[in-house]
Amino acid sequence: MTLRSLTSSVPVSIALYVAIMALIIYVSYAGAQSIGYNWQWYRVPQFFYKVDTNGFSWGDIPLGLVGTLVIASISFAISVVLGAIIASLRLSTLVVGRAFSNVIIELMRNLPLLVLLYLCYYVLGPIFGLDRFLASILCLALFQSAQISEVFRAGIVAVAKGQWEAARTIGLSKYETYRFVILPQSVRMMLPPLTGEAIHMIKNSAIVSVIAVVELTTVGRNIISDTFMSFEIWFTIAAVYMVVTVLLSAFVSYLENRLAVSRN
Numbered sequence: 001m002t003l004r005s006l007t008s009s010v011p012v013s014i015a016l017y018v019a020i021m022a023l024i025i026y027v028s029y030a031g032a033q034s035i036g037y038n039w040q041w042y043r044v045p046q047f048f049y050k051v052d053t054n055g056f057s058w059g060d061i062p063l064g065l066v067g068t069l070v071i072a073s074i075s076f077a078i079s080v081v082l083g084a085i086i087a088s089l090r091l092s093t094l095v096v097g098r099a100f101s102n103v104i105i106e107l108m109r110n111l112p113l114l115v116l117l118y119l120c121y122y123v124l125g126p127i128f129g130l131d132r133f134l135a136s137i138l139c140l141a142l143f144q145s146a147q148i149s150e151v152f153r154a155g156i157v158a159v160a161k162g163q164w165e166a167a168r169t170i171g172l173s174k175y176e177t178y179r180f181v182i183l184p185q186s187v188r189m190m191l192p193p194l195t196g197e198a199i200h201m202i203k204n205s206a207i208v209s210v211i212a213v214v215e216l217t218t219v220g221r222n223i224i225s226d227t228f229m230s231f232e233i234w235f236t237i238a239a240v241y242m243v244v245t246v247l248l249s250a251f252v253s254y255l256e257n258r259l260a261v262s263r264n
Contacts, residue, residue, distance in 0.1 A: 083148030
């Protein structure tokens with residue numbers, strides 16, 4: 001891919017994104033107008049910040065965003081560790097290890113995230129003494145670990161077989177082969193999809209609002225219950241999610257292009 005094609009694709013992507021968002025906003029606005037909805041956009045800024053006699057203070061939406069990022073970050077870190085363990089078991093020569101990893105992966109792939117959340121909170125929570133915050137982190141980490149394990153496995157398998165043979169030829173142990181030969185090459189291929197999984201984690205974290213964990217979607221629901229500003233608040237919450245995920249997506253694109261250039 002040339003530099004010209006990279007620079008020309010960015011404006012096209014931005015224009016397409018703006019066009020889609022404009023269409024969604026227009027259809028939603030027309031629908032709200034048809035039912036006589038009273039728009040109150042002037043009340044939205046107070047949920048981002050407040051300036052009063054006590055000075056400046058953050059509103060509910062930024063605090064909810066911090067909760068979302070905290071939950072997503074902790075869950076992602078745990079899912080990376082679990083994913084590495086599952087991938088190592090699947091690549092091992094142990095029949096029991098491969099069978100166990102396959103069962104975990106298929107279970108997480110075929111179990112709806114909402115059902116898994118209920119299992120973690122209502123079943124595992126009372127057994128292990130987990131509150132709703134810890135149950136949410138456990139649910140998200142388990143669910144995402146299956147996908148991350150496949151990223152690890154694919155990155156390791158993608159290394160050419162000649163690299164393994166060369167490592168054995170010079171007398172490296174299995175540990176040394178992974179540390180000095182395989183992982184330095186596979187990490188470069190793993191980073192972009194891992195960042196993509198981080199984006200999925202942020203979006204999936206909205207599901208924990210059903211058990212009233214304090215995060216962005218929960219804050220939005222609470223504001224709507226107090227103000228009845230359904231359209232304004234949900235548009236605002238959606239915009240905040242999009243800003244975060246678009247920034248991360250831009251970082252992924254930059255990372256992929258940087259790694260592609262370095263490989264060439």
